[in-house]
């Protein structure tokens with residue numbers, strides 16, 4: 453579903469730079485959020501798998517908390533982030549949250565929302581586990597933006613999806629050194645990254661976090677590029693309710 457030009461202009465008026473926060477959470481808060489993830493994943497009716505059928509042993513899990521647990525998490529995030537994303541306390545912000553336990557990286561996409569009426573706002577990722585902990589993984593926030601929910605799963609589909617992407621830049625290509633830091637050597641992957649440039653490569657460090665506009669296209673770094681084999685994060689998105 454496509455958002456109107458007026459709504460996109462309104463969304464843009466609330467946009468700002470990526471906010472990186474070091475040591476933003478305490479050890480206790482990380483423990484609490486990890487416990488919340490366990491509580492969520494223990495409820496099979498709110499847990500879904502990704503990429504493979506349910507019998508696979510290396511499935512990625514997504515947990516969507518509901519009821520009291522969701523309320524508890526959203527209240528916590530609201531309290532933590534309001535001083536940053538609602539400084540004057542004049543916005544009515546609604547949060548949505550999901551736990552992602554991944555053994556494979558997420559591709560290029562936006563979480564801009566399927567609702568064409570939605571005033572999308574900020575989103576963020578809170579790293580909870582990164583294994584092995586001496587290997588680096590990144591959520592790479594790209595400069596390019598899209599105001600509709602979009603994904604770029606392969607080069608053929610990507611070219612179609614690109615018609616809604618703003619700020620594509622085919623004159624600046626990623627240097628081989630930069631590319632290698634985040635993505636595996638693969639001609640198709642390299643082709644997919646053409647036109648995209650990096651706004652902020654957020655390195656997963658437990659207790660750090662990052663906030664960005666929901667229109668920003670983003671992806672995970674490839675696990676094979678650095679030797680990471682598992683990560684667990686709390687992902688949140690927000691919208692402004694009028």
Ligand SMILES: [Fe+2]
Pocket residue numbers: 561562563670
């Ligand atoms: Fe995302």
